Amino acid sequence: MNELLLQGLVNGIVVGLIYALIGVSLNVIFGVLRVVNFAHGEFIVLGAYGAYFAQAWLGLSPLLALPLIFIVFGLMGYGLYFVLVKRLARSNDPEHASLLVMFGLSLVLGALMLLAFEADARSLNFTLDPPFLMFGNIILPTTKLLGLAVAVVVTGALAFFLYRTLPGKALRAIIMNRDAIQIVGVDLNHLSALTFGLGLGLAGITGILVSMIFPSFSPFIGQDYTLIGFIVIVLGGLGHPIGAVAGGILFGLAEQTAMVFFSGTVAMLLGFVLLIAVILIRPAGLFGVQNSR
Amino acid sequence: MHGVELSMENISVAYNGDITVLKDVALRAKPGKVTGIIGPNGAGKSTVLKTIFGLLSTRSGTISMGGRDITNLKAFQRALEGVSFVPQNRSAFAGLSVYDNLLLGCWPFRKDKARIDRAIDGIFERFPILKEKRSSLAGSMSGGQQRFLEIARALVTEPKVILLDEPTAMIAPKISKDIYALTRDLADQGATIILVDQNVRQCATISDKLYILELGRNKAEGSREDFATDGQLKEMVAEWMNYKIDV
Numbered sequence: 001m002n003e004l005l006l007q008g009l010v011n012g013i014v015v016g017l018i019y020a021l022i023g024v025s026l027n028v029i030f031g032v033l034r035v036v037n038f039a040h041g042e043f044i045v046l047g048a049y050g051a052y053f054a055q056a057w058l059g060l061s062p063l064l065a066l067p068l069i070f071i072v073f074g075l076m077g078y079g080l081y082f083v084l085v086k087r088l089a090r091s092n093d094p095e096h097a098s099l100l101v102m103f104g105l106s107l108v109l110g111a112l113m114l115l116a117f118e119a120d121a122r123s124l125n126f127t128l129d130p131p132f133l134m135f136g137n138i139i140l141p142t143t144k145l146l147g148l149a150v151a152v153v154v155t156g157a158l159a160f161f162l163y164r165t166l167p168g169k170a171l172r173a174i175i176m177n178r179d180a181i182q183i184v185g186v187d188l189n190h191l192s193a194l195t196f197g198l199g200l201g202l203a204g205i206t207g208i209l210v211s212m213i214f215p216s217f218s219p220f221i222g223q224d225y226t227l228i229g230f231i232v233i234v235l236g237g238l239g240h241p242i243g244a245v246a247g248g249i250l251f252g253l254a255e256q257t258a259m260v261f262f263s264g265t266v267a268m269l270l271g272f273v274l275l276i277a278v279i280l281i282r283p284a285g286l287f288g289v290q291n292s293r
Numbered sequence: 294m295h296g297v298e299l300s301m302e303n304i305s306v307a308y309n310g311d312i313t314v315l316k317d318v319a320l321r322a323k324p325g326k327v328t329g330i331i332g333p334n335g336a337g338k339s340t341v342l343k344t345i346f347g348l349l350s351t352r353s354g355t356i357s358m359g360g361r362d363i364t365n366l367k368a369f370q371r372a373l374e375g376v377s378f379v380p381q382n383r384s385a386f387a388g389l390s391v392y393d394n395l396l397l398g399c400w401p402f403r404k405d406k407a408r409i410d411r412a413i414d415g416i417f418e419r420f421p422i423l424k425e426k427r428s429s430l431a432g433s434m435s436g437g438q439q440r441f442l443e444i445a446r447a448l449v450t451e452p453k454v455i456l457l458d459e460p461t462a463m464i465a466p467k468i469s470k471d472i473y474a475l476t477r478d479l480a481d482q483g484a485t486i487i488l489v490d491q492n493v494r495q496c497a498t499i500s501d502k503l504y505i506l507e508l509g510r511n512k513a514e515g516s517r518e519d520f521a522t523d524g525q526l527k528e529m530v531a532e533w534m535n536y537k538i539d540v
Contacts, residue, residue, distance in 0.1 A: 166403050169393050173386040180384035182348065184446065185372030185401045 003137045008257035014144050016252020017151035018209050022225055023232030023244030024158060025202035031175035031239030032195040034094040035085055038102035041226035042109035043200055047073065047207020048217040049113065052122055062126055062208050066150070069204040077200030081193035106222060113219035121216035147213040154205055155245055162241055171195060175239050231275050237288025246286055250274070296324030296485035297359035297375070297453045299345065304354035306337075306344050314340050315509045317354070320487075322454070322502075327476060327486045329500030331493050331530070337509040338489040339381060342456045345487070346378040347371045358454060373401045375453035381462055381489075385439045385446070387432025391423050394431050398446035416445045437468035444475065454485045461492060473499050493530060497521075505529065 022044065029037050047069055054065035084105075088098045128142040162168040170191060174181045182188055210225070211217055228251070236247030254274045258267035278286065299322045306315040315337050322328035330338045343349045345356060347368035356364045363371055372378075386394055395416055399409045417424035422438060423445055431442055440460060447455060457476065461469035469492075477499050480486045490496035497503060497520050505512040505526075513526060520526050 166396060166400070169389060170397060170400065173389060173397055176386045176388050177384060179382070180380070180386065182368040183346075183372070183378050183380065183384055184397045185369050185450075186397075187367075187369045 004260045005257060007138050008260040009253065010138060010140065011144075011259075012253035012256035013249060014148045014151075014213065014252075015256055016249035017148060017155065017245075018206065018213060018248075019228055019232050019252045020245040020248025021151055021154060021202060021206045021209065022229040023236060023248045024155070024241055025199045025206065026226075026229040027233045027236070027239060027244040028171070028195060028202075028241055029199035030233065031241065032171060032178075033085060033088075033098075033192055034178075035088055035098040035196075036095055036102060037199065038099055038226055039106035039109055039222075040199075040203055040229055041222035041224060042106050042113070043073065043203040043222075044207040044210060044225045045113065045217055045219065045222045046109070047204035048124075048211035049117055049122075049207075050204060051208040051211045052124055055124065055126070062124060062212055063146075063150070066205055066208055069208055070201040073204030074197040074201035077197035078193045080200070081196040082189075085196055086189065086192070106226065110219055110222055113222075117219060119218065119220070121218040123216045124211040126212060143212050147209045150205075151209060154202070158202070159242060159245075167191070167194070172241070175241075231271065234285055235275060235278050237285030240285065240287040243285055243287030250286075294451060294479060294482040294484040295453060296480075296483050298323050299358050299376075299454050299485055299487070300356070301341070301345065302355050302357075304341075304344060304356065305352045306340060306349050307352050313352075313509060315344065318506070318509070318511055320504055320511075322485050322487050324453075324485045325480055325483050326501040327480045327488055327499050329496040329503045330487065330489045330506060331496050331503060332506035332512070335508070336506040338506055339458050340509070341506070342378065342380075342458050342487065342489055345371075345454075346376055346456055348378075372450075375450070376456065377447035377450060377452035377454070378456045379443050379447045379458060379460055381459040383439060383443075385431040385434075385442050387430065389431060390428050391431055391434075391442055392427045394442055394446055395423070395449055398449040401450055412449045412451070416449055419448075420445050437464050440464055440468070440472065444472070448479070452484070454487070455479065457486065457488045457490075459489060459491060461490070461495070469495075 022040070026037060026040050029035055050069045050072070051062045051065045054060040054068065055062065060068070084101065088094050088101060091097045126143060128146060131142060133140045133142060133145065162172055170181065170186050174191065232247040232251055233244050235250060236243030236245070251271055251274065255267050255271045258270040282288070301318060301320045304315055304318045305313065307313045318337070318341060320328070320341065330341060332338050340349065344351060347366055351364060355362055358374060358376065363374060366374065386397065389397070392413070395413050396409065399412055402408050417427070420441055423442060426434060426438070431439060434442065444460065460472050460476070464472065473495055476486060476488060488496060488500060497517060500517060502514065502516055503520055504514045513529060515523060515526055
């Protein structure tokens with residue numbers, strides 16, 4: 001039993017970091033733009049397809065596809081900001097307006113993926129040698145370990161960007177006080193577009209990790225990831241980038257350790273129970289601050 | 294501080310396209326002088342400053358700085374041109390340290406590390422309390438200290454024009470006195486300062502020139518001396534403020 005629990009904990013950390021990345025990217029977009037990106041999960045799935053086709057057509061391993069997907073998705077996000085998001089951010093109620101528009105975009109992207117890639121679930125043909133490492137009786141697939149390492153590096157790089165660089169601090173400053181950022185001479189539009197690009201770039205990277213760690217992906221699972229992203233950011237604190245990391249790991253641990261004892265459905269249910277418990281005890285989330293802006 | 298003249302000519306501003314909040318407002322602020330704007334609530338005083346800074350767009354008229362038309366520049370471009378704004382509402386980034394707040398103030402020259410160091414050292418020399426609290430979160434400081442941080446952040450770029458919107462609102466009297474002294478000092482060093490203040494007596498005391506706004510229009514203007522001696526002006530202020538000024 002102890003070994004199973006330990007296996008669950010290890011899986012929880014791996015999956016939790018993937019969830020954390022989903023939450024962080026969603027949270028940065030929400031915090032800076034007050035836009036509820038309901039299409040985030042679809043962009044993650046697009047990232048997974050990106051890795052799949054980069055391998056099938058260009059022979060690129062998922063690791064080599066990472067920077068390529070990040071740049072392509074980043075540019076797509078930068079452009080999409082000016083086409084779609086800028087108008088939403090200026091509306092009187094960006095949260096509600098964006099929720100509706102992004103939900104529509106989510107449906108459109110899901111339908112387009114269905115048309116383009118068909119309904120069959122796909123898997124990335126990617127294994128490492130050796131395929132498993134054994135620590136006592138705990139089995140660790142090396143692709144999961146690699147995914148974990150990539151997630152740690154990406155999260156660390158993001159934390160460095162947000163807390164150690166001036167553009168990162170400016171981005172956090174927007175989250176704290178959007179009205180004041182223009183006073184210091186920041187081009188709000190440019191930084192907002194960069195933020196949306198960063199968010200989608202991270203979604204693309206997360207998609208690659210999803211394709212490495214989870215058995216399969218299909219056009220239908222985007223909204224599942226969006227839902228997980230929202231759970232994670234509510235757990236960690238709305239608009240708090242690093243809070244989402246804690247929320248993601250906590251949710252991943254709860255879900256994966258619960259799977260040791262219960263069925264997958266019950267495990268998911270326990271994740272929601274955890275969410276409700278956190279909301280009851282700390283309505284602003286683990287790292288959230290009331291009236292932070 | 295090297296101030297430049299800032300002028301507004303026939304500026305009209307409307308919210309949502311049809312609610313006129315400023316109508317043909319004109320103003321001229323000179324370097325080395327404090328230009329005060331007073332008026333009753335809803336007169337459009339803060340709107341004037343927001344318009345000068347580019348946070349609100351104009352329907353007609355021109356704004357020029359040092360003879361250059363800046364009417365169509367965006368807020369961040371005006372900041373790069375040397376306009377600094379301290380708004381009435383809290384604008385310090387509460388979750389960032391004092392140092393990081395000042396660092397963000399250096400955004401217009403963010404690639405010049407040596408200039409950033411010089412600018413922040415200069416601020417620490419002028420405001421020792423900020424040096425003492427350089428690692429503290431801005432949100433952990435008192436209201437007065439946060440206001441000094443906001444003013445310091447506005448000064449870090451050595452701006453040509455400084456816009457101060459109610460800098461002493463909800464600030465303890467002792468700190469307010471220091472803020473007025475600092476305002477006067479900055480003007481004496483050459484900066485162009487435009488001050489909006491509800492405290493008519495103080496505003497009239499430190500301003501070299503005063504504009505009175507009413508319902509979004511210029512009502513009257515005059516020098517400090519005019520307001521001290523001109524009975525008509527005194528009466529006008531007394532009328533909307535039920536307040537007598539002695540300067």
